[in-house]
Amino acid sequence: MTDLAPDALMPFLAMDILKRARALEAQGRSICHLEVGEPGQPPAPRVLEAVAKALPEPQGYTNAKGTTELREGLARYYQDQHGVSVDPELILATMGSSAGFILAFHTAFKPGARIAITRPGYPAYVNTLLGLGFAISEIPVSAANGWHLTGADIAQAHARQPFDGLLFASPANPTGASVDRAGLADIVATCARLGITFISDEIYHGLDYRGPSVSALELTRDAIVINSFSKYYCMTGWRIGWMVLPEAMIRRAEILQQNLFISAPTLSQIAATVALSERDYSEEQKASYAQNRALLTQGLRELGFDLPSAGDGAFYAYAGISSFSNDSLAFCESLLETAGVAATPGLDFDRSNGNGFVRFSYAGTMSTIESALERLRGFLR
Incomplete structure (x- = not known):
């Protein structure tokens, strides 16, 4: 486990x-x-049609929590997909998951509180927490264990340096690691036993390749759940997500939303409400990601990248580059300038050991993956 100082803010590479x-x-x-x-595809056609129909009308603020239609739609989503009943009043629409993280941190913790995250992990976790003045503990996960976090890992880290909260993603960025129901139950139970507030990042839900995604809400109502329409619903630029909060926290989160963001974008809420009913379209995109996953995994391995696991979910390959370089940033900069392939250095996700890795996204088209592999072959020669 490592600790980062407040002045350790870094660019999002x-x-x-x-x-x-x-x-x-x-x-x-x-x-x-x-x-x-x-995602390489736009939102579902009916989503775009709904927005076009709404455009002539004035788009004012909505309720700070979000429209009733969207929150009721999300409540139905939890009933249909996860078999749990969620009160729409405990749901808050956000400006993407990014705003959800900010609201979660300020809702659940006092200034200076310590939050644990996994390493490697999403770089915005680190930079957002540091930028807001919170302390961080990093819990390392490894390829040897499929990049999976366990309750034992949490307990050992907490014994060394206690922390107030845990922010955990499944499926995870950049590794694609996804815990099953038993694994998530282990994490939830460990947090409860140690008095750790659990924040479940579920923005890649729906993009599990082993089976249905498991929400923390199936196991506890004490967790803060954060999700987004960006990935599964192909709506990155729309900046629309949501949170589900424990009843004791919802009013504070609503007050923070009123003052920090007022409300999520109205047109995006309209689009999101329709997107919830367009899962067939999203499943078509997921099928294409699965094909891209197989193509990229095989191609990278043939080229000499170290990729023991294809990842359980999301749409990333976190590949070792020890055969080619020990400087992931220089490798990615050269790859872009020389071969025209844009990839993300592992240093973005792991400041300690990330120089040995590169993350490739396969959320785009198959033709992009094929072209990138061909260019990589030439580059590595």
């Missing part, structure tokens, strides 16, 4: 790579985008 890739495209270069977790 995936976004820096994207910025440079866009600049190269503006110069006429062809770029294969494997750097950001962004």
Whole structure:
């Protein structure tokens, strides 16, 4: 476990790579985008139709929690997908999961509280917590265990340095690791026993390749659950997500929402409400990700990348590059400039051991994956 100082704020390297890739495209270069977790397809057609129909009308603020229609739709989602009854009044629509994290931290913890996260993990966790003045403990996970976090890992880390909360994602970014029901139950029970507030990041739910995603709400009502329409519903730029909170926290979260964000974007809430009924479309996209996953995994292994696991979910390959480099940032910068393939250095997700890894996203099209593999072959020669 490692601790990070408040002045350890770093750039979000995936976004820096994207910025440079866009600049190269503006110069006429062809770029294969494997750097950001962004679906290659638009939202479902009915989503776009609903937004087009709403556009002529004035779009004012909504209730700070979100429209009644959206929150009731989300309550039905939990009943249908997870078999749990959720009061719509405990649901809050957010400006993407990013706003959800900010609201969760300020709702559940006092300034300076210590929050644990896994390493490797989503870089915005680190930078958001540090930027807001919270302390961080990192719990390392490894490829040897399929990048899975266990209750024992949490207990050992807590014994060394107690922490107030745990933020955990399943499926995870960048590894794609996803715990099963028993694994999540172990994590939830360990947090309850140690008095740790559990925040469940479920933004890649629906993108499990082994079976249905398991929500923390199936196991406890004491957790804060954060989800998003960005990934499964192909709505990254719409900036719309949601939270489910324990009853004791919902009013504080609502007050923070009123003052920090007022409400989630109205048009995006309209779109999200329709998207919930378009799961057939989302499942079609998931099927294409599964094909991309198989293609990219095989291709990377043939090229000499270290990739013992294809990942349980999400749409990322977190591949070892020890055969080629010990500097993931330099590797990715050279790969982009020389071969026109944009990928994210592992340093973004793991400041201690990330130089040995690169994350490739397979959320785009199969043709992009095929072109990227061909360019990688030439680059590695």
